[in-house]
Amino acid sequence: MKIFHILFLFAFFSITISHASLNDFSVADLKAPNTPSGYPCKPLSSITSDDFSFHGFVAGNTNNSFKLGVTTATVTNFPALNELGISLLRMDLDQGGLAPMHTHPDATELLSVVEGEITAGFLTPTSFYSKLLKPGDIIVFPQGMLHFAVNSGKGKATAFGAFSSENPTTQILDILLFGNKLPSDLIAQTTLLDLAQVKKLKAQFGGSG
Amino acid sequence: MKIFHILFLFAFFSITISHASLNDFSVADLKAPNTPSGYPCKPLSSITSDDFSFHGFVAGNTNNSFKLGVTTATVTNFPALNELGISLLRMDLDQGGLAPMHTHPDATELLSVVEGEITAGFLTPTSFYSKLLKPGDIIVFPQGMLHFAVNSGKGKATAFGAFSSENPTTQILDILLFGNKLPSDLIAQTTLLDLAQVKKLKAQFGGSG
Amino acid sequence: MKIFHILFLFAFFSITISHASLNDFSVADLKAPNTPSGYPCKPLSSITSDDFSFHGFVAGNTNNSFKLGVTTATVTNFPALNELGISLLRMDLDQGGLAPMHTHPDATELLSVVEGEITAGFLTPTSFYSKLLKPGDIIVFPQGMLHFAVNSGKGKATAFGAFSSENPTTQILDILLFGNKLPSDLIAQTTLLDLAQVKKLKAQFGGSG
Amino acid sequence: MKIFHILFLFAFFSITISHASLNDFSVADLKAPNTPSGYPCKPLSSITSDDFSFHGFVAGNTNNSFKLGVTTATVTNFPALNELGISLLRMDLDQGGLAPMHTHPDATELLSVVEGEITAGFLTPTSFYSKLLKPGDIIVFPQGMLHFAVNSGKGKATAFGAFSSENPTTQILDILLFGNKLPSDLIAQTTLLDLAQVKKLKAQFGGSG
Amino acid sequence: MKIFHILFLFAFFSITISHASLNDFSVADLKAPNTPSGYPCKPLSSITSDDFSFHGFVAGNTNNSFKLGVTTATVTNFPALNELGISLLRMDLDQGGLAPMHTHPDATELLSVVEGEITAGFLTPTSFYSKLLKPGDIIVFPQGMLHFAVNSGKGKATAFGAFSSENPTTQILDILLFGNKLPSDLIAQTTLLDLAQVKKLKAQFGGSG
Amino acid sequence: MKIFHILFLFAFFSITISHASLNDFSVADLKAPNTPSGYPCKPLSSITSDDFSFHGFVAGNTNNSFKLGVTTATVTNFPALNELGISLLRMDLDQGGLAPMHTHPDATELLSVVEGEITAGFLTPTSFYSKLLKPGDIIVFPQGMLHFAVNSGKGKATAFGAFSSENPTTQILDILLFGNKLPSDLIAQTTLLDLAQVKKLKAQFGGSG
Structure with missing residues (x-):
């Protein structure tokens, strides 16, 4: 047969x-x-x-000025995610650490706290939404929203996250505004920030002009 | 002019x-x-x-254990269907023939009976939907649903069908479960089928392990 | 257990x-x-x-000036097709019958001849593609293309078709141009048809103006 | 100003x-x-x-025959996920526990092991892909693939997962096949399972017929 | 007939x-x-x-601190655009006027200068792209990019624009950051702006906290 | 730092x-x-x-039988529009000029009059929608609709437009019907136009047959 x-x-x-x-x-x-x-x-x-499997989804290095470790599994290091519309993130924050204001223009992010306490939120033209998160809590940052996360507890904090894209991009506000060579006075003019403030942060984030 | x-x-x-x-x-x-x-x-x-035209959309060979003939016109033999989101199927069933339980994970199928009698249906987690179809009757198998068709009449049966994809894939349940080298006890454990049943069908469908 | x-x-x-x-x-x-x-x-x-089933997918009435019978199974008479992106068509042409120039702006159509001979094709800005189709032949009319079908054989002709939309619309060119109250001279001016031609067809298709 | x-x-x-x-x-x-x-x-x-936040993303109850606890955060209990195309899952397996063969017809799943050892994989018509996963390992089950997970270590195992849909559905194979009233002989005929096997599992999964 | x-x-x-x-x-x-x-x-x-028609697509009022007039035709005032994925914009800038840094998270914008001179550009994590535009010039701001436009000429400037959404949203950076009640020190912490700078702009943009 | x-x-x-x-x-x-x-x-x-910028979005040459100048900025001459779903159009009509009946099968068009008077509209199977447009007026031609525009004022007329596709195609009805080599009697038969009318326009639009 x-x-x-x-x-x-x-x-x-x-x-x-x-x-x-x-x-x-x-x-x-x-x-x-x-x-x-x-x-x-x-x-x-x-x-x-x-x-179809990925190794090394562990705590990232937090030895930087934000005390922030980020590990991602996206299509660029996990090619099986191609066109599947999903990827993962692990965020580790030392005490006092934070993820500065940033956006993912092409992905929603879900963040689930597994250790410590994290205050996180996002901004809209009419309001802000933020929350103190403990283990077992999740927050959603809808696609394109400017958001942040701060370790607001004592000790380390860890969260697992997921993106609704296999290849999310990240735009940290300070790097967008201050990491480039766009003339400082043009930035000051179009952000209403003081020129001295712009120049100070340009120095910090590697920009010039 | x-x-x-x-x-x-x-x-x-x-x-x-x-x-x-x-x-x-x-x-x-x-x-x-x-x-x-x-x-x-x-x-x-x-x-x-x-x-833009295709030749040979005629009855397929039914000389097999399912007494089932299938002819398809999809992008792989009709390249003009590229990205158009549609393809066609002709199914011929000898008396006693059947299309075994299978899914099309990426396409809805519409099946229109033109000769004979076919009993067809699909399964959901909470119910099943099936029908005895005669010439002039149509059934829809929504995308991803496990479905079947049986020639329940006397004599041959023929149906024309359409898929909502130019390149639908077909997963016959028996081939998925029993055509591979995954260890039989792992299959038995995760399907709750008896180990003897698994081994019997592995032998029939070319699997091992 | x-x-x-x-x-x-x-x-x-x-x-x-x-x-x-x-x-x-x-x-x-x-x-x-x-x-x-x-x-x-x-x-x-x-x-x-x-x-999930539909009854009455049989030959439509051909007692009209085009000798054309059309039977469709779309979301409006087969509600289970909602959002599934597919629907079916049966076209019957008496000897000498035809489907006049028309478009489906929102669906590709696949047409499979099961009886008789049909000459069918579609027009593009740079060319036309047409074919004499016999039983077992299929033609595709990509979405939005102006197309036609003519019974070019002796006796009846029948074809089964499928649309890549659960709710395709049909725009017959003559009805678009001549079934309305848009002033005849404006139609003549923007189509370059002779005014007498416009008025003659307006009378035939129920238009005025 | x-x-x-x-x-x-x-x-x-x-x-x-x-x-x-x-x-x-x-x-x-x-x-x-x-x-x-x-x-x-x-x-x-x-x-x-x-x-925008969710509470209670903790270990689910494993007091069942599969020794499997599942907790999900999807649009139906976390309404802010509406139309965002993402949701989360936590899976806890006691020693010897398993997630039986199932599919998510409308979502890809990413599963990241945080404790214990899990053997997981999925089946295709031509092959199978499986892996022994330890903490820090991730596996992807592409949309619509039949897949399983078994606690293959000593002690408990926990994994966090994500779906590429805010409202994924789950089809456990045994429930599809054996939880309904479709006649047992029709199931046997279209699956090639022995009739006794079908009747045995129907009794176990609440089906009849 | x-x-x-x-x-x-x-x-x-x-x-x-x-x-x-x-x-x-x-x-x-x-x-x-x-x-x-x-x-x-x-x-x-x-x-x-x-x-299907809209009236009043004329210069908007520039009597504000940005010397910026904006007129839009989107689904909310032109309901026929529903689900059509397009809308229009007219931007008028008095001498010295500007459109401050902002994003459209859900739409690409094309801006075509018809009068005057406009310097416009957008920022990415690795670079910036900007241009001095004169009548007959167009610039594209891809979806989600932080961008600006400054009247860099003598006299008025006018541009016509189009969005790839019938209902684009606009997020002005200053309003996002400084128009809300999120505590100033949290904003300073997550943006690295000086606290005094944050408080100064909060006062200007109606925020508090 | x-x-x-x-x-x-x-x-x-x-x-x-x-x-x-x-x-x-x-x-x-x-x-x-x-x-x-x-x-x-x-x-x-x-x-x-x-x-990211385009030059030469100015009046097109109107020295043709339609007194129509068209300038477009689409992906084929403005490659940054790739996959962004939007492009622009400028239409100039000398006195007495017109855009003949045509469709864009893959794009909605928004047309905003900036000079002169234009009568424009589109046809549906059940009605027509048209309007006399003056500067500050916009008309929408939904995707796939047969539409036209006529300079109905004294002097020139200019309109800016936008398409909901980066690569819209244009099908002028006369060129579709009369610019090809499809036999004239087949065209007459499927359009109900008089054969003499078909032959006359074939001569004008470069067709034969």
Whole structure:
């Protein structure tokens, strides 16, 4: 009976099987040129179980001025996420640490606290929404919203997060405004910040002009 | 007056015409590497009327253990369907034939009976929906639902179908579960099927382990 | 052991089950006000197997000046197609019958001939693509293309079709141009048709002005 | 100068502000009738910081036959996720526990192990992909794939997960096949399972017929 | 012959015509509750030519501290744009006027200068892109980018713009940061701005705390 | 302190920065082969401010039989619009000029009159919608609708427009029907136009057959 089945399968699946990678999943070929819809797909024959798992989703280095460690698993280091619309984040904050004001223009973020206490929130043109979060609490930062997180407890704090994009981008406000060579007076003029304030932060964030 | 028109057309259409294939239709270049949004497009200059028609949408071979003949016209044998979100199916069932439990994870299927009698349906976590279909009857299997079709009449049965994808995939439950090398006891453990049952069907569907 | 399972199911499925209709399928409540994304959903508890099948997909009446019979199964008479992106068509042409030039602005159409001979094609700004189709042949009319079908054989012709929308619209060119009250001279001016031609067809298609 | 600003703001923002909830986020009004694109939005004036946070994302009850605890934060208990395309999951497995074969037809799942050891994988028509996961490891189950997870270590195991949908559905294979009233012989016929096997599992999963 | 046609039309169009508003256009019923995909549609029978045109797309009032006049035609004042994904903007700048740093999280903006000179640009994490624009020049601000425009010429400047959304939102950076009641020290901490700077701008933009 | 920041930035942005072009904007590499989702992206390192601006959005040549000048800024001459879903149009009409009946199958058009008087409208299967437009007036032509514009005033008329696609196509009805080699009698048969009318316009629009 097995022979019949195999004949049957050949007739029935010959087309769909050979292109299963296109529709059902697509492991990114990161060396191929990008397309607006994502990376081209690696051939199905070269894909193994290792492609679908990721190692090293552990605490990031917090030895920086924000006392902030960030570890991400996105399409650029986990190519199986190609076109799947999801990725993960782990955020570690030493005591006194914080994630400064930033946006993800192309992704909603869900942040779930697993250790410590974090005060987090986001800003809208008409209001702000913020919350003190403890283990077992989640906050959502809808796509494109300017948001922040501060370790407001004693000791370390850790949160797991998820993005609604396999390749989210991050725009830290200070880096946007002060990490470039746009003339300081133009920045002051269009932000209403004092020129001295702009120059002070430009020095701190590597900008000039 | 014709000369003026031609001058006009040159000014007005020079851009849009040269790229008509991008927006309005895109005949797949099946030899080019896939992208998540579909195949790259053949150049417009190489496209003829033959690209937009398909021959051989006739009864498939039913000489197999399911007495099931399936003929499909999808992007992989009808490249003009690229990115158009639709494809066709013809199913022929000899007396006693059936299409075993399967899903199309990426497409809804509409099935219209033109000859004979077919009992078909799909399963949900809370219920099942099935129907005895005669010529002039249609059934819909919403995307991702586990479904089946059985020739429940006397004599042959034929149905025409359509998928809401130009490249639908098919997952036959038995092949998923029993056509692989995943250890039989792991399958038994996670399906609650008896180990003997798993081993019996593994033998039938070409699996091992 | 069954008791444990039921407890488990309650914990695991309590949320997802009650809203299964939202994500997995949505039978349209045609009496509710439309939304841009489709009709609101009927409650899951009121849905039966009958909702997922359609009766009467048979030859339409060809007793009209085009000798054309059209039967469609779309969301408006088959509410289970809501938001599923697919619908079906049956076209019957008596000898000498035809489907006049028309477009479906929001759907690709696949047409499969099952009886007789049909010459069909579509027009683009730079070319036309047409074909003589016999049983077993399929033609695709990509979304938005102006197309036609003519019974070019002896005797009747029948074709089954599918649309890549659950609610396709049809714009017959003559009805667009000549079935309205837009002044005839404005139509003549913007189509370059002779005024007498416009007036003649306005009389035929119920227009005025 | 403040007065001028306020006048300016009135002119510039009067439209956009009043409708900010539509585009930027939409907290679901779960009591309103569903639409295919999600729930209607609560009025912006009634939204507070509490809407954007969730409490109780802790270990679920594992006192069931699978020794499996599942806690989810989706749009149905966290309405701010409406239309945002993301939700979270926490899975706890006692020693010997497992998540049986199931699919999420409408969502990709990312699962990150934080305690214990989990063997997890998914099945395709041509292969299977599975992995032994330890803390710091992630696995991806692409949308619609049949997958499983087994606590293969000593002691408890915990994983955090994320779905690429705010309202994912879960289809456990045993419940699909054996929790309904579809006649046992029809199930046996279309799955090739032995009739006795079908009847045995129907008894276990609450089905009949 | 006309009678036949009318019979034909009844058979062929009876379904599609009655629901033309759903698929082809949807004039928003602004008084109905929002849905995530847009406003419900006004009934086709109540729609007239006036619904598809807009009056008053003229220079806005520049009598404010930014010397900036903005006039928009979006779905909230031009309901026919519902679900069409486009809207228009007219920006007038008196000499010395400017549009301060802001983003449109949900729309790309194209800005075409018709009078005067405008220096405009946007910021990214790694660079900035800006340009002096004269009549006949266009600049694009891709979706979500922080951007600005300054009248850098002598005399007035006017630009016409377009958004890739029928309902774009605008987030002026100063209003986001300084128009709310979030504690000033938390803002200073998460933006690295000096506390005095934060308090000064809070006073100017109506914030407190 | 700056050194710490730079270390921090390296850790935090190393992934996202290198791929910013994929998600946030994508300047088209017009020499690369098309994909259905748009052109592949130029490398971020080669992009300058000049990529985001366009020059020459001025009156087009009206020296043709329609007295119509059209200037467009779309992805094919303004590659930064790649995948952004928007483009611009400028239409100039000499006295007596007009834009003949045409459709944009893949884009809605918004047209804003800045000089002169224009009568414009579109046709549906059940009605027509048209309006006399003066400076400050806008009309919308929803996607796929057959529409026209006539200079109905004294002197020139100018309008700025926008399309909801970065790469809209234009189908002028006369060119579709009469610019090809489809046999004249087949056109007459499927449009109900008189054969002499078809042949007359074929001569004018460069068709044959």
